Amino acid sequence: MRIDKCNNTEDFRRLAKxxxxxxxxxxxxGGADDEVTLSRNTDAFNDVRLIxxxxxxxxxxxxxxTVLGQKIDWPFFLSPTAMSRLFHxxxxxxxxxxxxxxxxMYSLSSLSTESIETIGGLTTGPKCFQVYIHKDRSMxxxxxxxxxxxxxxxxxxxxxxxxxxxxERDLVTGMTVPPKxxxxxxxxxxxxxxxxxxxxxxxxFQLSNVKRHMKGGGDDLTSIxxxxxxxxxPTVTWKEAEALIQQWGxxxxxxxxxSVADAIRAxxxxxSAVMISNHxxxxxxxxxxxxxxxxxxxxxxxxxxxxILDSGIRRGTHILxxxxxxxxxxxxxxxxxxxxAAGGEAGVNRALDCMTTEITRDMTLxxxxxxxxxxxAMLQSGNPLE
Numbered sequence: 001m002r003i004d005k006c007n008n009t010e011d012f013r014r015l016a017k018x019x020x021x022x023x024x025x026x027x028x029x030g031g032a033d034d035e036v037t038l039s040r041n042t043d044a045f046n047d048v049r050l051i052x053x054x055x056x057x058x059x060x061x062x063x064x065x066t067v068l069g070q071k072i073d074w075p076f077f078l079s080p081t082a083m084s085r086l087f088h089x090x091x092x093x094x095x096x097x098x099x100x101x102x103x104x105m106y107s108l109s110s111l112s113t114e115s116i117e118t119i120g121g122l123t124t125g126p127k128c129f130q131v132y133i134h135k136d137r138s139m140x141x142x143x144x145x146x147x148x149x150x151x152x153x154x155x156x157x158x159x160x161x162x163x164x165x166x167x168e169r170d171l172v173t174g175m176t177v178p179p180k181x182x183x184x185x186x187x188x189x190x191x192x193x194x195x196x197x198x199x200x201x202x203x204x205f206q207l208s209n210v211k212r213h214m215k216g217g218g219d220d221l222t223s224i225x226x227x228x229x230x231x232x233x234p235t236v237t238w239k240e241a242e243a244l245i246q247q248w249g250x251x252x253x254x255x256x257x258x259s260v261a262d263a264i265r266a267x268x269x270x271x272s273a274v275m276i277s278n279h280x281x282x283x284x285x286x287x288x289x290x291x292x293x294x295x296x297x298x299x300x301x302x303x304x305x306x307x308i309l310d311s312g313i314r315r316g317t318h319i320l321x322x323x324x325x326x327x328x329x330x331x332x333x334x335x336x337x338x339x340x341a342a343g344g345e346a347g348v349n350r351a352l353d354c355m356t357t358e359i360t361r362d363m364t365l366x367x368x369x370x371x372x373x374x375x376x377a378m379l380q381s382g383n384p385l386e
Contacts, residue, residue, distance in 0.1 A: 003343035003350045009314040009335045012351055016087075016341035021195060022188040023175035024086055028337050030169035031281035037289065038281030041312025044289040048321055049380040053367030062370050063359055067306055067329040068154035068251040068273060070126035073103030074356055075371055076319050079280075079310055079333035080130035080156070085113035086179065087341040089202040092119055094345030095336060100125030102352050107156070107331070110143065115208040120150025128154040130255065132161065133240055135233045139210065144247050146209075155248050156275060157241055160256030162234035165283040177226075178205035242269035253308060258293050260300045267301045273328070274301070277310035280333055291322060295376075298326030316358030320366065324374040 006012045017025050031038030065075050078099050085091030092114040099106035100123035107128040108119050116129060129147045133140050147155060169175075174185040179199070189196055210231075245252045254266040255275035266274045276290040276297060290311045298307055309322040310331040319330045332355070339351030368374055 003347045006342065006350060007354060009338065012338035012342050012347065016338040019192065019195060020087060020341050021185065021192045023170070023173040023179065023185050026169040026173050027175050028087065028334060028341065030167055031285065032165035032167055032283055033285035035281060035285065037278055037285050037287050040289045041278070041281050042314055044291040045312060045318040045321055047381060050317065050321065050366060051378045051380055052365055056367035056369070058364060058367070058369045060369055061360065061363065063363060065329050065371055067308065068105070068128060068253060070105060070153050072105055072126060072329070074359060075323055076330040076332055076355070077105035078107055078336055079331040080107040080109035081333050081337055082109045082111035083113050083177065084337070084340060086205065087337060088344040089198050090340065090344035093122060095340055095348050096122055096125070098345055098348035098352055101349060102356055110209055111207055113205065113208055116143070116146045116150050120152060126153045128152065128156055130156050130158055132158055132232050133236045133244070134231050140244065141247070143209065144244065154251040154253065156253040156255045157244060158255045160277065160279050160283050161232060163229055165279070167282060238265050238269050245270045255310070258288055258290065260296050263297045263301045267304050271305065273306035273308055275308045275310050275331065280311050294322060294325045294327060302326050316355055316362045319359060320362055320374060321379060323371050324376060324378050
């Protein structure tokens with residue numbers, strides 16, 4: 001299969017599985033524990049049905065929205081994902097360029113393999129940086145000041161990763177950071193010589209944003225779990241989030257919110273948006289899906305702040321369901337990582353083109369010319385015969 005034959009997220013997933021060694025594919029694909037939450041994130045969308053309008057005036061189709069102070073041409077943008085250059089040499093650069101090409105936002109992870117400065121200067125497209133509060137507070141302060149200098153448009157603070165989730169697939173496959181030949185992974189790396197050649201002949205792996213603060217530049221880790229558990233501070237409180245918001249002084253989202261209570265707290269400490277997320281099912285297994293929690297959070301704080309939905313999105317109809325429920329925009333993570341692994345920047349371009357085509361077609365079929373035309377009356381849940 002070639003990337004031009006991929007038409008949806010599942011096609012890119014299958015191609016990524018062919019092209020990546022097992023430890024890397026399952027790092028993208030897997031979730032925590034029994035992966036109940038991973039599955040529920042998408043199933044929640046599929047439990048709700050769409051009710052279209054007929055004979056609507058569709059002149060001037062416009063799928064744009066404004067989020068985190070930036071107008072984007074589509075109601076979704078790219079989630080922050082760690083270590084993208086492990087999956088393809090194009091890495092974060094390829095994803096950022098693809099996002100800018102379609103007129104949407106790219107989010108850079110603290111644990112990226114390209115620096116804040118590199119991505120900040122790469123495109124004129126809107127950019128968000130995702131930050132964790134580290135035990136070494138100087139790291140977090142440094143991130144914010146570097147983002148200001150690199151002219152990032154927004155920040156988001158992830159709050160659901162106080163410790164790393166129990167990602168058992170990584171234990172089974174022998175995933176290490178950076179990848180190393182082990183008894184568990186040897187056969188899989190040997191079976192993917194194209195990936196191995198690109199990895200060995202590309203720029204050496206490093207965690208570009210944290211390297212100045214770590215011995216060895218972050219290239220001496222045994223796993224991403226080791227990094228999270230050794231560097232992230234589980235004692236962080238809302239007061240520190242408030243201080244970070246004040247230091248940044250611009251559009252700021254709290255990522256990892258699942259409850260109405262936390263959404264209200266985020267509003268009260270000055271966040272301009274919440275990102276409803278369970279980290280793609282990679283942290284607390286058995287937690288609620290973001291889409292299941294969306295309506296209540298919109299009702300509680302939707303008049304006061306932006307609501308961004310993350311986790312589980314595989315189709316354009318999933319995005320439209322979230323917008324109809326009251327979300328401002330959505331984020332997509334695995335959907336573009338599979339494509340990056342399958343074909344680099346060209347793969348992400350293809351995946352984003354497929355998604356925007358789906359959204360345009362689905363908006364037409366829904367009888368909606370603008371996102372504001374979508375509303376909860378167009379959603380049906382529960383048993384339709386009751």
